[in-house]
Amino acid sequence: MADLAVRVAGVSLRNPFLLASGVWGESGESLAGAWRAGAGGVVTKSIGSVPRPGYPNPTIETYERWGLLNAMGLPNPGIEEYPREIEVARKAGATVIGSVFAGDADEFARLARRMASTGVVALELNLSCPHAEGFGTEVGGTPEDVEKIVRAVTKVVSVPVIAKITPNTNDAAALALAAQRGGAAAVSAINTLRAIAIDVRLRRPVLSHGVGGLSGPAIKPVGLACVWQIFNKVSIPIIGIGGIATAQDALEYVMAGARALEVGTQVTFEGIGVFGRLARELSGLLDELGFARLDEAIGIAHRASSMPPD
Amino acid sequence: MRSVVAVTDRVVETPSTVTLRFPYPASADPGQFVMVWIPGDDEIPMSLSYTDGPVKGVTIKAMGGTSRRVQSIHEGAPVGIRGPYGNRFDLSPRRILIVSGGSGAAVLAPAAERARTAGSSVTVALGATRAPELLFKERFRSMGASVEVATDDGSEGTKGFVTAVAERLLESEAFDAVWTCGPEVMMKKVIVAASPWSVPVFCSMERHMKCALGMCDACALGPYHVCVDGPVFPAARLEKVPDFGVFHRDSSGRRVPF
Numbered sequence: 001m002a003d004l005a006v007r008v009a010g011v012s013l014r015n016p017f018l019l020a021s022g023v024w025g026e027s028g029e030s031l032a033g034a035w036r037a038g039a040g041g042v043v044t045k046s047i048g049s050v051p052r053p054g055y056p057n058p059t060i061e062t063y064e065r066w067g068l069l070n071a072m073g074l075p076n077p078g079i080e081e082y083p084r085e086i087e088v089a090r091k092a093g094a095t096v097i098g099s100v101f102a103g104d105a106d107e108f109a110r111l112a113r114r115m116a117s118t119g120v121v122a123l124e125l126n127l128s129c130p131h132a133e134g135f136g137t138e139v140g141g142t143p144e145d146v147e148k149i150v151r152a153v154t155k156v157v158s159v160p161v162i163a164k165i166t167p168n169t170n171d172a173a174a175l176a177l178a179a180q181r182g183g184a185a186a187v188s189a190i191n192t193l194r195a196i197a198i199d200v201r202l203r204r205p206v207l208s209h210g211v212g213g214l215s216g217p218a219i220k221p222v223g224l225a226c227v228w229q230i231f232n233k234v235s236i237p238i239i240g241i242g243g244i245a246t247a248q249d250a251l252e253y254v255m256a257g258a259r260a261l262e263v264g265t266q267v268t269f270e271g272i273g274v275f276g277r278l279a280r281e282l283s284g285l286l287d288e289l290g291f292a293r294l295d296e297a298i299g300i301a302h303r304a305s306s307m308p309p310d
Numbered sequence: 311m312r313s314v315v316a317v318t319d320r321v322v323e324t325p326s327t328v329t330l331r332f333p334y335p336a337s338a339d340p341g342q343f344v345m346v347w348i349p350g351d352d353e354i355p356m357s358l359s360y361t362d363g364p365v366k367g368v369t370i371k372a373m374g375g376t377s378r379r380v381q382s383i384h385e386g387a388p389v390g391i392r393g394p395y396g397n398r399f400d401l402s403p404r405r406i407l408i409v410s411g412g413s414g415a416a417v418l419a420p421a422a423e424r425a426r427t428a429g430s431s432v433t434v435a436l437g438a439t440r441a442p443e444l445l446f447k448e449r450f451r452s453m454g455a456s457v458e459v460a461t462d463d464g465s466e467g468t469k470g471f472v473t474a475v476a477e478r479l480l481e482s483e484a485f486d487a488v489w490t491c492g493p494e495v496m497m498k499k500v501i502v503a504a505s506p507w508s509v510p511v512f513c514s515m516e517r518h519m520k521c522a523l524g525m526c527d528a529c530a531l532g533p534y535h536v537c538v539d540g541p542v543f544p545a546a547r548l549e550k551v552p553d554f555g556v557f558h559r560d561s562s563g564r565r566v567p568f
Binding site (some may be wrong): 022023024025026027029030032033045052053054056057058059060061062068070072075076077078081131139199202203204206208264265268271 | 311312314345347350351352353354358388390467520522523525526527528530532533535538559560561562563564565
């Protein structure tokens with residue numbers, strides 16, 4: 001059977017499937033449950049400096065099994081309360097990556113220090129959050145902002161720092177390169193796509209916040225393109241995120257350049273058992289295609305002959 | 311995902327509870343809930359108080375901002391409905407004790423109706439702060455359930471908590487199951503009251519909900535999620551929840567004591 005163990009940014013994972021941030025991540029028991037169900041690691045809910053209730057409902061809309069639109073508004077209990085949840089997860093043996101969000105580089109650095117002290121094996125920076133000044137654009141929307149934030153964080157923590165890249169840009173690879181210059185140990189791509197749903201009978205947006213983020217199988221080709229382009233530009237490892245529902249999806253991301261993967265929306269559609277299924281199926285698929293180890297396949301699609309430059 | 315429907319009936323059940331009826335043909339069973347969207351306001355979970363037929367119902371007690379505003383929805387107003395979600399009461403027990411506090415009768419009454427239709431005997435310990443707040447007392451009586459009342463102020467029935475009435479009933483009669491819904495601290499007491507008699511207890515639980523799909527973790531209850539593993543939980547599962555009856559979570563996910 002193919003070996004699924006991988007090492008990303010200095011972190012050893014028993015398999016490449018991480019629980020994505022925003023799913024099952026508000027309570028330590030849920031993080032522990034995802035670990036026990038077979039996730040290779042768990043990324044926490046994005047935690048901020050203070051408790052946030054998030055936006056009023058409706059905060060979610062689904063499109064059969066191909067898409068999920070959410071505008072939760074980063075509800076979280078805040079960095080003062082959250083460490084007890086991480087402790088519950090760690091006691092269960094989980095490999096925990098702490099996700100944080102903030103409005104500016106200084107706040108990111110302060111939060112990162114607090115999160116790093118909880119025993120997480122790495123940090124993931126959620127750069128798809130609004131500017132502190134309320135610009136309405138994502139805080140990690142320009143390479144300059146990304147480099148500034150990542151540099152401020154890597155200056156104050158010694159755990160590996162993963163920068164989560166937004167797809168709501170015309171150059172995701174430039175954002176990833178900026179993260180690398182700032183000292184990121186890895187990048188994860190992608191976060192959700194900016195999207196909206198409208199109720200034609202009520203003549204209003206469905207979500208209370210209006211615009212939200214689209215995830216699920218519909219965004220896989222977009223996530224893959226970002227990983228593809230990022231792989232061409234950076235030397236740090238990439239964690240692929242976006243619409244992974246099958247082992248084949250996972251392998252597409254790996255062949256595009258990803259070393260590990262995150263799964264979020266599919267947990268919603270299928271339940272937490274998705275992790276066990278994906279690991280089993282990926283093992284089988286690697287066997288079928290002649291790979292002894294997953295990392296033999298990383299970026300392999302780039303080596304195909306006559307690929308145009310991109 | 312949501313059906314936008316017009317409220318067809320608004321019924322004042324007690325000074326603090328209102329029933330809204332709306333067309334929603336999806337099949338539903340007692341225990342299950344829907345997410346009700348008040349356009350421009352909020353979308354909150356509500357147990358179905360009427361589960362059978364093409365017109366469903368929810369019964370709301372005014373607890374806070376949103377539930378108060380939900381109560382004032384008039385007939386003809388549009389609401390968005392999605393669901394039903396969650397699990398259902400197991401209707402196989404033949405002798406059922408129902409213990410209802412707060413607005414718990416909203417979820418227990420349709421369950422009792424199904425049990426009576428199946429020929430099971432249903433005894434109800436119905437509690438409220440005062441007589442006018444006894445929710446669905448007549449509905450329980452008309453389905454042939456035996457109803458014993460408790461009010462905090464003694465304005466009807468036994469003066470005191472409904473759990474005391476439940477204890478007395480458990481001592482004097484044999485039951486195959488206890489179904490309970492109401493304040494969590496009350497439900498915890500019901501489990502304690504039933505344990506000497508080895509009768510399984512099923513609690514209809516409540517937590518903040520956002521997605522109601524098992525994703526966001528807002529309704530995390532120990533290792534479970536109320537939206538997909540509940541709302542109906544047997545006492546055996548609640549034993550795995552250290553926070554049961556002690557802590558719930560606010561909308562940010564912070565633990566708050568009851």
